[in-house]
Amino acid sequence: xxxxxxxxxxxxxxxxxxxxxxxxxxQANNDLLEAIFVKEGFTVQSARGAVEAINIFExxxxxxxxxxxxxxxxxxxxxxxxxxxxxxxxxxxxxxxxALSDRNSRIKGLESGADDFISKPFDTLELLLxxxxxxxxxxxxxxxxxxxxxxxxxxxxxxxxxxYTQGHSTxxxxxxxxxxxxxxxxxxxxxxxKKAGILHxxxxxxxxxxxxxxxGPLTTDEQEMIKTHALLGEDLCRPLVxxxxxxxxxxHHHERWDGKGFPDGLAGQNIPIMARIxxxxxxxxxxxxxxPYRDQSSVRSALAMMKGERDCGQWDAELxxxxxxxxxxxxxxxxxxxx
Numbered sequence: 153x154x155x156x157x158x159x160x161x162x163x164x165x166x167x168x169x170x171x172x173x174x175x176x177x178x179q180a181n182n183d184l185l186e187a188i189f190v191k192e193g194f195t196v197q198s199a200r201g202a203v204e205a206i207n208i209f210e211x212x213x214x215x216x217x218x219x220x221x222x223x224x225x226x227x228x229x230x231x232x233x234x235x236x237x238x239x240x241x242x243x244x245x246x247x248x249x250x251a252l253s254d255r256n257s258r259i260k261g262l263e264s265g266a267d268d269f270i271s272k273p274f275d276t277l278e279l280l281l282x283x284x285x286x287x288x289x290x291x292x293x294x295x296x297x298x299x300x301x302x303x304x305x306x307x308x309x310x311x312x313x314x315x316y317t318q319g320h321s322t323x324x325x326x327x328x329x330x331x332x333x334x335x336x337x338x339x340x341x342x343x344x345x346k347k348a349g350i351l352h353x354x355x356x357x358x359x360x361x362x363x364x365x366x367x368g369p370l371t372t373d374e375q376e377m378i379k380t381h382a383l384l385g386e387d388l389c390r391p392l393v394x395x396x397x398x399x400x401x402x403x404h405h406h407e408r409w410d411g412k413g414f415p416d417g418l419a420g421q422n423i424p425i426m427a428r429i430x431x432x433x434x435x436x437x438x439x440x441x442x443x444p445y446r447d448q449s450s451v452r453s454a455l456a457m458m459k460g461e462r463d464c465g466q467w468d469a470e471l472x473x474x475x476x477x478x479x480x481x482x483x484x485x486x487x488x489x490x491x
Contacts, residue, residue: 155278157213161435167182167236169193169195170192170194170195170215170216170287171193171194171195171196171197171212171214171215171216172195172196172197172214172215172216172217172218172283173191173196173197173198173199173205173208173212173214173216173217173218174186174196174198174199174217174218175198175199175200175201175202175204175205175217175218175219175220175222175223175228175231176200176219176220176223177200177201177220177223177224177432178200178220179200181220182198182200183198183200185198187196187430188276188279188280189283192280197212197248199213200225201223201225201226202225202226202227202230202231202234203225203226205219205231205235206231206234206235206339207380207394208240209238210238211348213289214246215244215245215287215290216244216246216283216286216287216290217230217232217235217244217245217246217247218246218247218249218270218279219231219246219247219248219249219284220250221248221249221250221251221257221261222250222251222252223254228248228249228250228254229248229260229261229263229264229265229266231469232246232248232261232264232265232266233264233265234366236257236264236265236419238290238412241331242293243289243290244264244438245267245286245287245289245290245293246267247266247268247269247270247279247282247283247286248261248266248267248268248269249270249272249274250268250269250270250272251271251272253434256380267286268282269315270282284381300392300394300395302390303351303354303389303392303395304347304351305351306354306357307321307350307351307353307357308321308322308350310312310355313393320353320362320437321350321351321352321353322349322350323347323437324350324352324433324434324437325345325346325347325349325350325351326346326349327347327349327433327436327437328346328348328429328430328433329342329345329346329349331345331429331432331433331474331475331478332345332429334474334478335429335474341426342396344398344401344426345401345426345429345430347395347398348398348402348426348428348430349433351382351385351389351395351398351402352385352401352402352405352430352434353378353385354380354383354384354385354388354389354402354431355383355384355385355387355388355402356381356384356385357385357400358381358384358388359378359380359384360377361375363377364378365376368404379406379414379415379425380400380415382404382406382415383403383412383415384405384473385402385403386399386402386403388477389402393426398426400424400426400427401424401426401427401429401430403415403416403427404416404418404423404424404427405427405430405431406431406433407419407423407431408465408466408467409428409433409465409466409467409468410465410466412465420468423468426482428467428468428471431466431467431468432458432467432468432471432472432475433475435466435467436454436455436475436479439453439454439458440454451479451487451488452483453481455457455476455480455483457478458472458475458476459476462476
């Protein structure tokens, strides 16, 4: 096993032989590349065309593809595009082998998603260096995804221990995405809001459960301790590069529009937009959920309360107005907070 240390998380990833998919309509070219790669310790799957290549990709574990551009039927550009689509969010590197050196061919290759080009006749050392570089990048991406999945799972598992908060972050995440969609935010921003919703309270994993579940009023010291969860959550997520853009949302989701929130007393437009969205959605879900210190409100009552307090300084009034506009028709259709 190989140990990778990433901040507070240690990932154990078993080292296995990496696989290369070779695609060329000429068997002699496939045989040549296979001999080179096997000698370097790779496993090789070869295909004489796009259809066979896609079938191999779907049935066999491969980590990278070396694809000839000039093939009959589906050419290398189109095959590259299809392989990228099938890989989805996972990074699957593709190197195009081509005798074409004109600018338009290069642009077409980039548009298809190619990660690199090798000109024919190719230099073996250059090809191997590019392959090892892309495979290293792929391994780092997988480690990052693994660490991210750990912390996302940890956040959900943390809430599952407490019947009063179980499902809270998942609901906040989903409703934050819905609200972001309503606001017209980009797909990337919606994905960031999804993660921020799941992780906004992750810092509470560092706090005493006796305080978090205390049925009566908290002391001043206990209240100050609870407030630290925003900073603790930011510290937990900071080591992961993929979480950098959502750190402000985690840190500032308890700031208030009037500057009386925590941890930094930010006010108005100085509060990051993601944090302002979370503040509204988090407050709404808290109102319609049972907590040890109070009963839950109905969805209608919670929205009416938020509307009545729209200009009292807790939330961005304009943003809250959009939230109420989004929720109003949903309530009429029988919206339930735990749906």
